[in-house]
Amino acid sequence: MQPNIYAGLVLAICITSHTVYAQDLDARPTWYLQIAQGEESSHAAVLGTTLPWKNGPWSLGSGQVRGHWDIWLGGWSNKDLNNHRFTTPALGIGPSLRWRGAQGTSPWFVEAGTGIMVTGKRLYNDGQRMGTRFNFASHVGVGMNFGHQRAHELSLRLQHASNAGIQNPNPGINFVQLRYAHAF
Numbered sequence: 001m002q003p004n005i006y007a008g009l010v011l012a013i014c015i016t017s018h019t020v021y022a023q024d025l026d027a028r029p030t031w032y033l034q035i036a037q038g039e040e041s042s043h044a045a046v047l048g049t050t051l052p053w054k055n056g057p058w059s060l061g062s063g064q065v066r067g068h069w070d071i072w073l074g075g076w077s078n079k080d081l082n083n084h085r086f087t088t089p090a091l092g093i094g095p096s097l098r099w100r101g102a103q104g105t106s107p108w109f110v111e112a113g114t115g116i117m118v119t120g121k122r123l124y125n126d127g128q129r130m131g132t133r134f135n136f137a138s139h140v141g142v143g144m145n146f147g148h149q150r151a152h153e154l155s156l157r158l159q160h161a162s163n164a165g166i167q168n169p170n171p172g173i174n175f176v177q178l179r180y181a182h183a184f
Contacts, residue, residue, distance in 0.1 A: 025145050025183075026066040026098050026109070027052050030153065032181035034072070038173050040125050046074025046090070050181065057104055064104030067097050070113060078124050092117035092137055107144045109155075114138040117161065123173060131167035143179070153181040 029051050036044040050068045057064035070093070077087040094115015100106050117137050123130045143155025157179060162172035 024057065024066070024104060025107075025150055026057070026068065026100065026104075028151075028183035030181040030183050032153075032179050034074070034157075034177050034179040036159070036175040036177040038125075038175040040127075040173075041079055041085075042123070042125065042173060042175070043077040044074055044090070044175060044177075046072045046092075048072030048074075048092075050096070059103075060099060062103070063099050063101040063106065065097055065099050066104075067095055070094055070096050070115060076119060076123060080124055081127065081129065086121060088120040088123070090117055090119045094137065096139075107146060107150060109143055109145075111141045111143065111155070111157070112139065123161070125171040125173040128169040128171040130163060130171065130173075131169050132163045134166075135161045135163050137161040139177070141177075141179075149183075151183040153179075153183070155179045155181070 029049060032048050032050070034046045034048065038044065048071055050070050053067040053069070057066040072092050074090050075087045076090045077085060079085050092115050094113055096111055096113025098109050098111045100109045115137050117135055119133050119135070122133055137159055139157045139159040141155045141157030143153055145153050157177040159175040159177055160172060161175070163170050
């Protein structure tokens with residue numbers, strides 16, 4: 001009798017695991033909260049959403065790549081040339097690509113993306129004011145999904161924002177970002 005119970009339990013776990021692992025984790029839209037620490041006492045907090053592309057995924061090595069749009073609104077806090085702190089609203093949008101191993105079933109992923117953003121005021125870094133309010137923001141990151149149906153996501157990202165030399169000065173600014181996302 002006990003071997004049948006164990007066999008049934010193992011079978012149930014395998015079926016459940018297969019169901020969880022078989023789903024395309026990156027085909028689900030998410031809402032996220034992201035906090036960031038940058039150079040020169042810069043901080044940022046944003047709320048955003050990711051909207052998966054309808055095409056894909058594409059095979060790459062032992063994994064799969066899927067793309068999504070990243071749309072966010074937040075506040076960037078900085079110090080100006082007089083060392084006064086200010087916070088300005090920021091809005092951004094851009095594409096990202098995410099690679100997931102094990103034919104796309106791994107809870108771990110790596111990601112890279114870019115986009116455009118506009119801020120209410122020009123940002124400062126290294127004693128210089130950015131030449132434009134419009135900037136490009138590129139990132140690389142690593143993260144994982146966890147929890148029931150892997151609906152929760154945590155990632156660590158490095159982001160660089162600058163105007164790509166469109167107008168001087170262009171000191172650029174780097175951020176370390178921590179993101180929590182939830183699939184819906």
